[in-house]
Amino acid sequence: MYDCIIIGAGISGCSLAFELSKYSGKVLWLEKNNDVADETTKANSAIIHAGYDPEPNTLMAKYNIWGNKIIPSLCKDLDVPCKNIGSLVVGFSEEDDRTIEMLYKRGVQNGVENQRIIKQPELSVMEPNLNSDCTSALYAPSACIINPWQFAIALSEVAIQNGVELRLNEEVTSIKKDGDIFIVNDTYKAPLVVNCAGVMCDHVTGLIKKPDYKITPNKGEYYLLDKSQGNMVHHVIFQCPTKIGKGVLVAPTVDGNLIVGPTSTNTDADDYSTTSAGLKIIRENAVKSVPNMKLQENIRTFAGLRARSDTKDFIIGEDKDIHNFFLIAGMASPGLSSASAIALDIVRMMQEKDYFLNLKKNYVSTRKVVRFKEMSHEQRKEYIEKHPEYGRIICRCETISEGEILDAIRRSPKPVSLDGIKRRCNAGMGRCQSGFCGPRVQEILANELGVSQLDIVLDKNGSYILCGRTKENGDE
Amino acid sequence: MNNRYDVVVIGGGPAGLASAIAARQNGAKSVLIIERDKELGGILNQCIHNGFGLHHFKEELTGPEYAGKYIDEVDKTDIDILLDTMVIEITPDKMVYCSSSIHGYLMIQAKSIILNMGCRERTRGAIAIPGTRASGVFTAGAAQRYVNIEGYMPGKRVVILGSGDIGLIMARRMTLEGAKVLAVVEVMPYSNGLNRNIVQCLHDYDIPLYLSHTITDIVGKSRVEKVVVSKVDENRNPIEGTEMEFDCDCVLLSVGLIPENELSNALGIEMDPRTHGPIVYENMETSMEGVFASGNVVHVHDLVDFVSLESETAGMGAGRYVSNGEVSKNRFVRTINGDNISYVVPQYIRKDNVEKSVELSFRVRRPTQQVNIVVKDGDTIIAKFKKEHVIPSEMEKISIPKILLEKADKELVVSIEEDA
Numbered sequence: 001m002y003d004c005i006i007i008g009a010g011i012s013g014c015s016l017a018f019e020l021s022k023y024s025g026k027v028l029w030l031e032k033n034n035d036v037a038d039e040t041t042k043a044n045s046a047i048i049h050a051g052y053d054p055e056p057n058t059l060m061a062k063y064n065i066w067g068n069k070i071i072p073s074l075c076k077d078l079d080v081p082c083k084n085i086g087s088l089v090v091g092f093s094e095e096d097d098r099t100i101e102m103l104y105k106r107g108v109q110n111g112v113e114n115q116r117i118i119k120q121p122e123l124s125v126m127e128p129n130l131n132s133d134c135t136s137a138l139y140a141p142s143a144c145i146i147n148p149w150q151f152a153i154a155l156s157e158v159a160i161q162n163g164v165e166l167r168l169n170e171e172v173t174s175i176k177k178d179g180d181i182f183i184v185n186d187t188y189k190a191p192l193v194v195n196c197a198g199v200m201c202d203h204v205t206g207l208i209k210k211p212d213y214k215i216t217p218n219k220g221e222y223y224l225l226d227k228s229q230g231n232m233v234h235h236v237i238f239q240c241p242t243k244i245g246k247g248v249l250v251a252p253t254v255d256g257n258l259i260v261g262p263t264s265t266n267t268d269a270d271d272y273s274t275t276s277a278g279l280k281i282i283r284e285n286a287v288k289s290v291p292n293m294k295l296q297e298n299i300r301t302f303a304g305l306r307a308r309s310d311t312k313d314f315i316i317g318e319d320k321d322i323h324n325f326f327l328i329a330g331m332a333s334p335g336l337s338s339a340s341a342i343a344l345d346i347v348r349m350m351q352e353k354d355y356f357l358n359l360k361k362n363y364v365s366t367r368k369v370v371r372f373k374e375m376s377h378e379q380r381k382e383y384i385e386k387h388p389e390y391g392r393i394i395c396r397c398e399t400i401s402e403g404e405i406l407d408a409i410r411r412s413p414k415p416v417s418l419d420g421i422k423r424r425c426n427a428g429m430g431r432c433q434s435g436f437c438g439p440r441v442q443e444i445l446a447n448e449l450g451v452s453q454l455d456i457v458l459d460k461n462g463s464y465i466l467c468g469r470t471k472e473n474g475d476e
Numbered sequence: 477m478n479n480r481y482d483v484v485v486i487g488g489g490p491a492g493l494a495s496a497i498a499a500r501q502n503g504a505k506s507v508l509i510i511e512r513d514k515e516l517g518g519i520l521n522q523c524i525h526n527g528f529g530l531h532h533f534k535e536e537l538t539g540p541e542y543a544g545k546y547i548d549e550v551d552k553t554d555i556d557i558l559l560d561t562m563v564i565e566i567t568p569d570k571m572v573y574c575s576s577s578i579h580g581y582l583m584i585q586a587k588s589i590i591l592n593m594g595c596r597e598r599t600r601g602a603i604a605i606p607g608t609r610a611s612g613v614f615t616a617g618a619a620q621r622y623v624n625i626e627g628y629m630p631g632k633r634v635v636i637l638g639s640g641d642i643g644l645i646m647a648r649r650m651t652l653e654g655a656k657v658l659a660v661v662e663v664m665p666y667s668n669g670l671n672r673n674i675v676q677c678l679h680d681y682d683i684p685l686y687l688s689h690t691i692t693d694i695v696g697k698s699r700v701e702k703v704v705v706s707k708v709d710e711n712r713n714p715i716e717g718t719e720m721e722f723d724c725d726c727v728l729l730s731v732g733l734i735p736e737n738e739l740s741n742a743l744g745i746e747m748d749p750r751t752h753g754p755i756v757y758e759n760m761e762t763s764m765e766g767v768f769a770s771g772n773v774v775h776v777h778d779l780v781d782f783v784s785l786e787s788e789t790a791g792m793g794a795g796r797y798v799s800n801g802e803v804s805k806n807r808f809v810r811t812i813n814g815d816n817i818s819y820v821v822p823q824y825i826r827k828d829n830v831e832k833s834v835e836l837s838f839r840v841r842r843p844t845q846q847v848n849i850v851v852k853d854g855d856t857i858i859a860k861f862k863k864e865h866v867i868p869s870e871m872e873k874i875s876i877p878k879i880l881l882e883k884a885d886k887e888l889v890v891s892i893e894e895d896a
Binding site (some may be wrong): 223224270272273274275276278279296298299300301302372377380381384385388389390391392393396397399401402431432433435436438439453454457458459460461462463464465466467468469470471472 | 512560562564573575576577578579580581583596597599600601602604606607608609610611612614615617618621622623626627628629630631632653654692693695697698699714725726738
């Protein structure tokens with residue numbers, strides 16, 4: 001018997017598990033994939049928005065503003081890369097000027113602090129590579145860039161340290177109710193269930209009632225450019241939304257790359273493919289903001305899914321029909337920016353029901369990782385003397401040491417895939433895209449897990465890398 | 477092992493081995509090779525096919541045999557070697573910072589440095605192939621390592637994109653290991669590999685080569701299930717309606733090599749956007765005095781023999797630099813791309829530093845038959861060479877004798893003129 005079952009280990013589930021783990025109570029956490037943060041959380045714009053975009057008086061507005069205030073310090077505590085670089089919504093026309101004015105007013109209503117409208121020539125001073133045809137911009141200094149999956153993983157690591165029981169590879173296929181107690185997958189019992197299943201939220205709700213909302217997975221495709229392009233801009237650069245679309249953004253990433261995208265097309269819940277048409281839209285639109293960027297310096301294209309609800313807002317809190325069945329649903333943008341605040345609010349709602357009232361005595365709320373790259377020469381010398389495995393560099397592009405990879409594997413939740421390691425310590429994130437380090441990481445992971453290299457997958461279950469030994473057919 | 481050397485060589489592949497030996501023979505009293513792998517030899521160790529050394533050793537060797545000859549030579553000298561050690565940073569005052577789990581974090585002071593880091597493969601990302609993120613997409617070199625060094629098969633039904641030499645070699649290798657290579661797909665109207673590899677690796681095994689085609693979609697939820705291949709027009713854009721599907725579990729990419737210049741860029745030496753490598757003088761010295769570079773880090777070669785040759789020049793330059801000091805820059809000429817030329821190395825030639833002749837390496841932009849390679853300064857023809865045919869995939873080399881070089885005043889424009 002548990003006190004609460006969390007369904008889904010994306011940023012919403014990770015944030016909630018983290019907050020709940022500080023309190024006395026047994027929490028079970030179910031995730032269908034072999035790792036946390038393996039769907040929407042790993043493929044998005046990686047931005048903590050300032051909060052001028054959501055319509056006033058929506059949950060999106062409320063939680064975005066709140067989340068923006070708490071995430072930077074949370075990231076500091078958890079040693080997660082997060083940089084407060086600010087954002088610019090840039091305009092090229094009178095119509096855009098009106099949009100910028102409207103967004104500014106919305107920002108004021110929502111409570112965005114320190115935003116202001118910037119004109120030329122100040123704009124070109126702030127962003128020398130911006131198209132000089134840009135006439136004005138909404139500057140929101142509180143916007144941040146973040147590593148979203150490391151954020152989620154850090155939250156999950158702390159949650160697990162505090163006693164949350166995470167079960168990976170456990171897809172929720174049935175939810176029943178026996179009196180006040182939920183029975184999930186005919187096995188797990190708890191009085192509280194939280195559905196934060198991302199693009200599958202409506203499906204999970206459908207296991208216990210006819211869903212009263214619909215989630216439409218909406219795909220966004222991206223380019224990720226080499227670090228040679230990372231200094232192209234110094235803020236998150238948005239284009240003005242128009243009748244045709246929201247435009248594409250150009251932003252540095254916390255790792256020093258340049259992210260360019262996204263597109264927007266409705267699709268299926270497991271469609272993470274990029275398309276010729278989508279990539280073309282990005283290419284054509286991105287150069288409007290930043291004409292000099294070199295898209296040929298691309299190192300990866302990818303796609304992510306937004307969990308868009310037909311209610312056009314987040315769905316947060318207790319289900320109106322099912323007592324003690326909580327929802328964190330419809331977490332499209334600004335979901336990443338809001339998840340931490342939502343988690344706090346859900347805990348409050350549970351406390352109003354007399355659950356999770358007592359803080360644990362010695363709960364953990366911080367985390368630290370050693371990053372070779374961030375050390376000075378002297379620090380490296382000293383650290384490697386004590387920890388020689390940090391002296392062997394495995395990922396050449398990102399300068400990631402064997403020590404960092406081993407540390408990632410020895411933490412819980414334990415990564416079982418190459419991408420799981422990449423998400424934790426950046427090995428394979430660089431310009432060669434794991435061409436050199438992939439086989440090395442695979443070997444280290446196989447050794448640590450005590451399995452054959454043949455058993456190591458690239459990412460999700462089934463994404464096997466090797467299909468056998470050579471000379472296997474030799475006797476035929 | 478100490479922390480001061482006359483010459484520090486970054487990289488223990490064919491370039492590093494040759495330049496270290498040459499540096500030691502030409503005046504450097506102490507030489508150190510730093511290699512990030514656990515063995516010397518670089519990428520040659522996984523190139524177990526033959527065809528190496530025809531120019532340099534006048535015999536046909538495998539990659540490991542070719543490397544072995546140089547490693548034996550190094551073993552006969554007092555050159556120090558650091559293996560399993562990665563150079564993290566080089567500073568303009570010639571401090572080399574490197575890291576190893578065995579030797580710890582080292583700070584080594586060099587009088588001269590030779591950059592021999594080689595190159596790396598372009599990836600799926602670099603050419604932005606659309607499709608899913610399914611596993612089963614490898615660069616040809618990564619697949620080669622799996623098969624030849626580690627004994628693993630990366631796929632059973634294979635489509636290869638790009639007809640660079642590694643792609644062609646891997647088409648044969650995968651076939652010999654029992655995989656079915658369904659197609660080699662090349663976006664250009666001609667192959668990017670050596671002709672002998674087209675014949676020996678594709679024709680001999682009935683592997684079809686689709687010129688002017690490219691992969692336009694990779695399909696498969698968790699593992700590659702199929703690829704879509706389309707014909708392209710003269711601007712390399714896919715033509716709708718020409719799609720072919722191949723059921724495969726593996727895609728190998730042989731879509732070009734990029735000199736690996738992270739250290740060079742951080743050091744701040746001048747780079748050539750045409751080669752993606754450092755700008756070099758006639759003795760392979762870079763824009764930074766006492767820092768030399770050779771091999772694939774300067775420009776991508778087709779044949780290791782020429783990497784060795786170029787690296788001997790670099791090693792000699794470094795050896796002489798530590799014993800004789802700086803070279804006079806008083807009289808120098810630049811090399812310039814003329815018609816149908818994509819780059820020329822070296823980019824600068826200091827005439828007083830040329831003894832008998834200077835070698836120019838270059839590539840053409842498009843295949844051409846019956847040509848004259850012409851070197852001019854303004855209207856003055858410095859040299860002219862007849863050639864049956866030139867193709868982009870084969871690096872051309874010409875040698876300009878000092879006596880002719882003296883005729884040049886400012887620049888050497890290399891161009892390809894078709895025979896009328």
